[in-house]
Each structure stands twice: as structure tokens, then as C-alpha cells.
Amino acid sequence: MSDGPDLRSPSRRRVLASGGALVVYFALHPRLVLAQQQPAAGNALPGSLKNDPYVDAWIRIDADGRVTVFTGKAELGQGIKTALIQVAADELTVDPARVAIVTADTERTANEGYTAGSHSMQDSGTAIRHAAARVRELLVECAATQWNIAQDALDTVDGVVRAQDGRTLAYGALVAGTSLHVQASGPARVRDPARHKVVGTPMKRVDIPAKVTGGVAYVHDLRLDGMVHGRIVRPPSPAATLRDVDDVPVKRLPGVAGIVRDGSFLAVIAAREYQAVTAMRALAKAARWDERPTLPAMDRLFETVKALPARDTTILDRGTFPGSGALIEATYLRPYQLHASIGPSCAVAYFSDGGYTVWTHSQGVYPLRDALAEMLRVPKERIRCIHMEGSGCYGHNGADDVAADAALLARAMPGRPVRVQWMREDEHAWEPFGPPMIDTVRARLDPSGAVAEWQFDVWSNTHSTRPGKAGNLLAATHLQQPFTPPPPQPIPQPEGGGDRNAIPLYNFANARVVHHFIPEMPLRVSALRSLGAYANIFALESFVDELARAAKQDPLEFRLRHLDDPRAAAVIRLAGERFGWKDYLQAPGRGRGFAFARYKNLGAYAAIALDVEVQRETGLVRIRRAIAATDSGEAVNPDGIRNQIEGGIVQSLSWTLAEEVTFDATRVTSVDWGGYPILRFNGVPDSIDVHVIDRPGQPFLGTGEASQGPTAAALANAVADATGVRFRQLPLSRARIRTAADAT
Amino acid sequence: MMKLTVNDRAYDVDADPDTPLLYVLRDHLHLNAAKFGCGLGQCGACTVMVGSEAVFSCLVPISVLEGRAVKTVEGLGTEQAPGPLQAAFIDEQAAQCGYCIPGMMMRAQALLEKNAAPTEAEIRRALMPNLCRCGTHMRIIRAVQRAASIKSGRSG
Numbered sequence: 001m002s003d004g005p006d007l008r009s010p011s012r013r014r015v016l017a018s019g020g021a022l023v024v025y026f027a028l029h030p031r032l033v034l035a036q037q038q039p040a041a042g043n044a045l046p047g048s049l050k051n052d053p054y055v056d057a058w059i060r061i062d063a064d065g066r067v068t069v070f071t072g073k074a075e076l077g078q079g080i081k082t083a084l085i086q087v088a089a090d091e092l093t094v095d096p097a098r099v100a101i102v103t104a105d106t107e108r109t110a111n112e113g114y115t116a117g118s119h120s121m122q123d124s125g126t127a128i129r130h131a132a133a134r135v136r137e138l139l140v141e142c143a144a145t146q147w148n149i150a151q152d153a154l155d156t157v158d159g160v161v162r163a164q165d166g167r168t169l170a171y172g173a174l175v176a177g178t179s180l181h182v183q184a185s186g187p188a189r190v191r192d193p194a195r196h197k198v199v200g201t202p203m204k205r206v207d208i209p210a211k212v213t214g215g216v217a218y219v220h221d222l223r224l225d226g227m228v229h230g231r232i233v234r235p236p237s238p239a240a241t242l243r244d245v246d247d248v249p250v251k252r253l254p255g256v257a258g259i260v261r262d263g264s265f266l267a268v269i270a271a272r273e274y275q276a277v278t279a280m281r282a283l284a285k286a287a288r289w290d291e292r293p294t295l296p297a298m299d300r301l302f303e304t305v306k307a308l309p310a311r312d313t314t315i316l317d318r319g320t321f322p323g324s325g326a327l328i329e330a331t332y333l334r335p336y337q338l339h340a341s342i343g344p345s346c347a348v349a350y351f352s353d354g355g356y357t358v359w360t361h362s363q364g365v366y367p368l369r370d371a372l373a374e375m376l377r378v379p380k381e382r383i384r385c386i387h388m389e390g391s392g393c394y395g396h397n398g399a400d401d402v403a404a405d406a407a408l409l410a411r412a413m414p415g416r417p418v419r420v421q422w423m424r425e426d427e428h429a430w431e432p433f434g435p436p437m438i439d440t441v442r443a444r445l446d447p448s449g450a451v452a453e454w455q456f457d458v459w460s461n462t463h464s465t466r467p468g469k470a471g472n473l474l475a476a477t478h479l480q481q482p483f484t485p486p487p488p489q490p491i492p493q494p495e496g497g498g499d500r501n502a503i504p505l506y507n508f509a510n511a512r513v514v515h516h517f518i519p520e521m522p523l524r525v526s527a528l529r530s531l532g533a534y535a536n537i538f539a540l541e542s543f544v545d546e547l548a549r550a551a552k553q554d555p556l557e558f559r560l561r562h563l564d565d566p567r568a569a570a571v572i573r574l575a576g577e578r579f580g581w582k583d584y585l586q587a588p589g590r591g592r593g594f595a596f597a598r599y600k601n602l603g604a605y606a607a608i609a610l611d612v613e614v615q616r617e618t619g620l621v622r623i624r625r626a627i628a629a630t631d632s633g634e635a636v637n638p639d640g641i642r643n644q645i646e647g648g649i650v651q652s653l654s655w656t657l658a659e660e661v662t663f664d665a666t667r668v669t670s671v672d673w674g675g676y677p678i679l680r681f682n683g684v685p686d687s688i689d690v691h692v693i694d695r696p697g698q699p700f701l702g703t704g705e706a707s708q709g710p711t712a713a714a715l716a717n718a719v720a721d722a723t724g725v726r727f728r729q730l731p732l733s734r735a736r737i738r739t740a741a742d743a744t
Numbered sequence: 745m746m747k748l749t750v751n752d753r754a755y756d757v758d759a760d761p762d763t764p765l766l767y768v769l770r771d772h773l774h775l776n777a778a779k780f781g782c783g784l785g786q787c788g789a790c791t792v793m794v795g796s797e798a799v800f801s802c803l804v805p806i807s808v809l810e811g812r813a814v815k816t817v818e819g820l821g822t823e824q825a826p827g828p829l830q831a832a833f834i835d836e837q838a839a840q841c842g843y844c845i846p847g848m849m850m851r852a853q854a855l856l857e858k859n860a861a862p863t864e865a866e867i868r869r870a871l872m873p874n875l876c877r878c879g880t881h882m883r884i885i886r887a888v889q890r891a892a893s894i895k896s897g898r899s900g
Contacts, residue, residue: 077840077842202833202837213830273771274771424781424783646883651877685882737816
């Protein structure tokens with residue numbers, strides 16, 4: 001490898017030794033904003049402008065007219081870069097090809113917290129839209145002053161301000177005469193949606209070409225000069241502690257540059273990646289651990305969890321409970337499940353002159369920086385976290401933890417960038433799991449078959465142990481002087497965590513919902529795509545189906561009679577029509593299932609209809625058709641929405657049909673794809689059709705998690721329709737279906 | 745020194761003969777497309793072609809590759825001049841995170857070189873060893889079909 005540029009100078013432009021495809025700039029741009037900046041008075045700023053009201057924190061224009069958008073959100077493969085470029089391009093009336101985008105970076109972008117919760121379009125998309133609209137106003141004002149004519153007589157088109165007489169002034173010329181460093185004081189005058197040219201169109205994603213041609217597309221592909229490779233020897237079980245390790249023979253292996261041991265944190269650094277892997281395996285063989293059986297019995301998991309102390313919150317209490325009519329009750333169970341990213345988590349860290357630079361696929365570069373600062377005991381201003389893409393994460397996977405690993409190894413090897421990638425078994429065993437959940441629903445129907453009473457109880461651990469604190473970082477809990485994870489907290493309504501979507505959108509007159517929050521965690525858990533909404537919608541929409549059957553009503557009509565929201569009704573009707581619900585012909589072994597939810601009761605609407613075929617003797621479920629209808633508010637990129645809904649359907653089918661973390665008394669045992677299978681090409685639907693209802697001018701609602709819950713319930717409802725057996729415990733595995741079929 | 749031929753180019757590689765091809769591609773030759781996913785041959789993220797076969801590069805040691813042609817996604821075209829399969833994946837927007845996609849493409853390439861007009865069932869069967877977690881399977885199938893129709897001269 002070449003010596004390359006000097007890594008010690010943080011202000012130097014560095015070309016990475018990767019064919020020059022990626023250029024990383026250090027401190028070339030003045031710091032645009034202070035992350036801690038207080039919002040302007042009034043607090044009526046749209047989206048994340050609340051976090052940073054200066055418009056040039058979001059939009060900059062160069063003298064040559066090129067536009068750069070700055071977002072504090074991260075590209076996770078959801079296509080956010082492209083959608084944000086579309087928003088800015090239309091608001092500024094420029095060709096999207098002239099718009100570049102910079103994503104989450106603690107030196108360059110606003111602090112928008114985590115890229116999570118399907119918030120990016122609402123938060124960042126709204127901020128960028130209004131910042132861009134304000135920039136456009138400023139440019140028009142500047143041109144009006146120069147020409148001494150009224151602003152009303154001016155318009156913008158294709159990067160220029162144009163007067164009615166045909167005179168034009170290019171943005172690049174105008175920015176020299178006006179400052180964009182102004183605070184937004186409220187909503188700007190945004191463009192009429194009827195004049196949008198790229199918003200609402202399926203613009204091709206800007207990140208895909210590099211991904212399909214071997215470009216530098218991921219932090220995994222980052223190659224800095226002088227870079228070395230680290231691998232971690234993780235404990236064999238959650239409670240294991242390192243007794244001793246004879247590392248002398250490992251130090252003599254080819255390429256080994258160092259071994260780091262700090263308490264039960266054990267790692268090796270080598271010149272070449274495979275040398276690091278080889279040395280890690282040798283070190284793992286040499287390490288001796290003290291293990292303790294701390295895990296609950298898997299076959300008594302739900303009883304164990306439910307028996308733990310809980311903090312109860314009544315999150316809905318409406319009407320009275322007269323208690324007439326038969327009580328119908330059911331309990332639904334969701335096991336530990338994985339994010340299971342295809343690429344194990346990766347990070348590169350560099351320590352020099354007392355400061356750290358960390359390239360990470362964390363969903364929150366600012367909270368990660370806070371946690372790293374505490375763990376490394378340095379002021380957070382000495383740490384820069386730069387987002388680069390990783391393998392899809394679907395929530396809080398190993399991204400933050402591997403960044404901590406890399407930072408610890410970089411501290412041990414100053415002046416050398418250290419790349420750490422987890423092994424498959426690290427990711428499967430140590431990512432924070434999606435928590436187990438228990439949902440019990442009780443209801444009574446009135447004589448007309450309407451829901452007279454509804455009581456919903458959910459028991460759950462927290463759904464976020466994301467960083468912010470050192471104790472949220474795995475390695476920090478293994479150090480000689482360990483950091484303790486902060487006490488877990490519930491995420492409050494209206495978004496909720498374990499109780500997300502536990503409140504029905506249906507207009508049940510008498511309804512009570514109680515969230516039983518369980519602080520104690522038998523295994524480490526955190527945010528998995530859609531949090532509690534997946535299990536709660538599975539329970540709620542399965543039970544609604546059971547009630548519709550009890551009332552002998554069509555499940556679509558049953559839902560519609562209990563809904564007041566016309567947008568909810570619209571997606572249900574559209575999915576039903578496209579599925580051909582009314583004309584469905586029942587056949588032996590075949591069944592149809594339907595489910596609906598509005599994510600968080602305030603995000604995107606999604607209705608899913610499935611047509612399945614169940615082989616009773618093998619337990620195999622074949623999904624012949626999946627039909628979805630969705631309303632995400634104003635659709636910026638309809639194909640991006642389709643991609644998210646479609647992908648969510650497949651992923652949720654995989655969770656629902658196949659996935660469950662396994663463990664014995666001491667160790668997690670599902671440590672690879674053999675132990676934790678996910679759907680392959682033979683298990684995905686024969687066809688998926690997603691129909692997007694566009695609502696121009698309506699707020700963005702976010703799409704990324706909308707189909708997770710409805711898919712699960714639609715599947716259970718379809719399997720019940722096909723077999724006559726109701727499955728209430730996830731996953732609906734082949735073994736469970738086969739066993740139930742044998743019993744009937 | 746081991747001699748390797750990757751994308752029609754000859755390399756002398758200074759690595760232990762037991763080193764799996766994947767690490768040599770990424771760490772020595774700086775080719776990004778093939779990805780580490782499991783190291784176990786379970787996920788297919790590392791799939792490349794050796795001769796006419798799709799293989800798990802995380803399992804194949806370089807010692808068995810002398811005199812054999814290795815092909816990766818970088819050998820299919822470039823961002824500026826994408827090959828038919830790459831163009832088809834772009835046209836179908838067949839990616840979310842995209843981490844699994846180069847492995848999918850090389851397994852599809854091996855299929856298309858043997859069978860220029862595969863049925864959907866044949867495509868699904870061929871891609872069975874490869875996992876995608878984002879759920880872009882339907883788009884991947886369409887992209888392979890599109891590439892097949894481009895190659896065979898039918899309209900895409």
C-alpha cells in the first residue's frame with residue numbers, strides 16, 4: 001500500500017486509497033451551525049428547523065449555482081438522500097442533478113437525533129422544504145432589489161430568478177450578494193404542489209449506481225492509508241467474564257500488531273483483515289471464561305417475563321364497561337427477534353492528537369458521539385462521527401457497538417485508522433434483540449355485532465437502549481471499569497415504544513389500554529423496526545378478525561364500521577378492491593387475510609391483503625399474492641414508498657413465519673443463519689402489488705415501518721382462513737402449523 | 745506469491761494460500777463489490793464467479809484458484825458504462841441497502857451465462873443460496889428477467 005496523505009493533519013483533504021472514488025473533506029467547510037443552538041422564539045418552526053433555525057444549516061448554494069443539501073438524517077438504504085434531493089430541487093426550482101447532499105456528520109450537519117421512527121421525511125424533509133423555500137425567497141428579494149422591481153413580478157426557474165421581461169439572474173450570482181445565514185422565523189411560502197416537477201415522480205435513487213458497480217458505497221469499503229484491522233473476541237455468553245488468556249502465541253502470528261485487553265473486552269489488531277480473523281480465532285481458543293446460567297428457560301419465556309415487576313400506565317381509558325354479552329379473550333406472543341443485517345456491523349476509527357474521527361453506520365451520530373465521549377473520557381468536541389452507509393439495519397443493531405469497539409482499538413493504536421467488522425456470530429448473538437411481548441385482548445360484542453367493550457394489555461421491555469450514554473455501548477459494559485447501562489425507560493405516547501399502536505384507531509366507545517412496562521431485561525434488547533407496533537398490530541388486527549368471525553361479518557366491513565377516519569377507510573377499500581376481496585373464491589387449503597393500521601396512529605396508513613396456500617402435512621405457507629394500499633401523505637418518491645412497503649411485507653413475513661432467537665440457560669444459541677433462518681427466494685410471495693395514494697399538499701407521514709404490523713396479522717388471518725386454526729404465538733413456524741394440523 | 749486472474753487481469757498476491765478469496769479481493773485488490781456476510785457459505789453476499797460457476801468467495805482459498813478466471817461485479821461494467829445486468833438492476837431500482845446485491849448479481853450472471861432465458865421459477869431456484877434482508881426479492885427477480893430480455897434482444 002502507498003503511504004498516502006498524512007493522517008495526522010485533520011484539516012487536510014484526503015483522498016482515500018480506494019481508486020479515488022470517495023473524497024473525504026475535513027473541516028473544509030466552516031462549521032455551519034452549533035448543534036446545541038437553541039430554537040428561535042415562537043417555536044413554530046416546521047420539522048427539524050426547530051433543532052436548527054438557520055437556513056444555511058440545510059441549504060447552501062455555490063457561486064456556480066450548485067446546491068448542497070445538509071441533513072442530519074442518515075441513508076439507511078431507504079432512499080432518503082434521493083427523496084430529500086427531490087424536495088429541495090422542487091422548492092428551489094433547480095434540476096435535481098445539480099443538487100448534492102451531505103448526510104449525518106457531527107461537524108457538518110444539524111443534530112437531528114436518530115434516523116428512526118419513520119421520521120426522516122417529517123423532520124428533515126419538512127425542514128429542508130421550508131429552508132429551501134426561504135432560500136428561494138431570499139434570492140428573489142435580492143434580485144428584486146438589484147432590478148428595483150417588485151418581488152411579486154419575479155419567478156424562479158431552473159436555477160435563475162426571472163423577471164417578466166425575460167431578464168434573469170442566476171442563483172450563483174445572487175448568493176454573492178445575499179447571506180443565507182438567516183434564521184427561519186416560521187413556515188416559508190412553499191411552492192404550490194401543482195408546480196412540482198420531481199416531487200411525486202419515481203426519481204431513480206442516487207445511491208444505487210455505486211452499489212451495483214463495486215463503488216465505495218459502505219463504511220465497510222472505507223480504506224484509509226495505514227489502516228489496520230481489528231476483530232473482537234466476544235464473551236461466549238451474556239454474563240461471562242474473562243478469567244485469563246495466554247496471548248503470547250497469538251502475538252507471534254503473522255501481521256498481529258497488538259492485543260487489547262480491558263476487563264472482559266478482548267480484541268486483536270492486525271495488518272491484514274484475514275490475519276485479524278485468524279488471530280481472533282486463536283485468541284478465542286486461548287481465552288478462558290467464567291460463565292453463569294442467567295437466561296430464562298426458553299419454554300417458559302413469556303411466563304418469566306410477565307412475572308417480572310412492571311410499571312403500569314393506562315394509556316387509554318374511554319367510556320364504561322357494562323359487562324353485558326359474552327367475553328372473548330385471546331393472548332398473543334412475540335419472541336425475541338433479530339435485526340439480522342446481512343452485513344455484520346462495521347466502523348473505522350482514527351485517534352490522533354487527542355481527538356477521534358469515527359466513520360459509522362449508526363442511526364444517530366450525535367448521540368453516539370456523546371456515548372463515545374463518556375466511554376473514552378474525552379470532551380465530545382474532540383470526537384467527530386461521520387455517517388457512512390452500512391448494511392440495512394432496521395433499527396438499533398450492532399452499528400453503535402462496533403463504533404465503540406473501533407474507538408477503543410484506535411485509542412490503543414494512535415495514528416493508525418482501525419477498521420473493525422463483526423463476525424456473523426457477533427451480530428447474531430450480540431446485537432440488541434427485539435424484545436419479547438405479551439398482548440392480551442378482551443372484548444364483548446353488542447347484539448348488532450359491534451364492539452361494545454375493548455380491553456388491551458401489553459407487557460413489554462423497553463424498545464430503546466440506544467446510545468446517549470456509554471453504558472449503552474456493549475464494549476463499555478465489558479471494560480475493567482465498566483459502565484452500567486442507564487435504567488431503561490418507556491417511550492411515551494403518542495408514539496409509544498412497547499405500547500406503540502396498542503391504542504386502537506377504531507372508534508370503540510368503551511376501551512381501555514394498559515401498558516405494563518417491564519424494566520428488567522433477561523437479554524439485551526432495543527429498537528427493532530416498528531418497535532411494539534409489530535406485535536401490537538399482530539394482536540389487535542388478529543383479534544379484530546376473530547371478532548368479525550364471531551359476529552359473522554366480513555372482516556373489511558367490520559373494520560370500516562368501526563372507523564371514522566376517511567383516509568383509513570380509503571386504504572382499506574383500495575386494498576380490498578385490488579385484491580378482489582368480494583369475488584374471492586375459497587378453495588381447499590387456500591385462505592385470504594386482511595389487516596390495517598396507521599403506524600403510531602399518526603404516521604402512514606397501510607392495508608394489506610394476502611392470499612395464501614397452506615400445506616397442512618408440511619406446515620408450509622405459500623403466499624400467492626400480497627396486495628397493499630398505503631397513504632404516506634404527500635408522496636415524494638412513489639417508487640421509494642413502494643420499495644419500503646414491499647420490503648416491509650417480505651421482512652415481516654420472514655419474522656412472522658420463521659424467526660425466533662434461541663438460547664439455553666447460559667448462551668444464545670441462534671448464532672448464524674442456520675440457527676436463525678430467514679425467508680429465502682422460495683418463501684417470498686409469488687407477487688406483491690403496492691398501491692400508493694398520493695396526497696399532494698398534505699404533511700409527509702413516513703413509510704419505513706408501516707407494513708410490518710399489518711403484514712403479520714394479515715398472514716395469521718389468512719392462515720386461520722385456510723386452516724380453521726388460529727395461531728397467536730409468533731412465529732407461525734412450519735412446526736407449529738404442522739402440529740396444529742395434526743391435532744385437528 | 746500467488747497468481748490470480750480477476751476480471752481478466754493478472755495479479756500477484758502476497759497472501760497466505762489458505763486466505764479465502766473474499767479477503768484477497770477486498771483487502772489486497774481493493775475490489776468492493778463482494779461482501780462479507782457470514783463466512784459460512786450461508787448468505788451469498790460474497791458470491792463471485794470462478795470459471796462459469798457462482799461460488800462463495802468467503803469459503804474458497806486462493807490456493808485452488810491458480811489458472812482459473814475469477815469474475816466479480818467490477819467485471820460487469822462501471823458506473824459510467826454499466827453492463828446489461830447492472831443497468832437492469834438500476835432500471836428496476838432493485839436495491840434498498842444493496843449489501844446483498846453484488847452477490848445476487850454474480851449468481852444471476854452465472855445463471856444467465858448458462859441459460860439466456862430463465863423462467864421465474866429458475867431464477868428463484870438459482871438465487872436460493874443468497875439472502876436479502878430488506879425484502880427486495882421481487883425487484884431482484886424483475887432485474888434478472890430484464891437483463892435476460894436485453895441480452896436476448898427482446899424489449900425490456
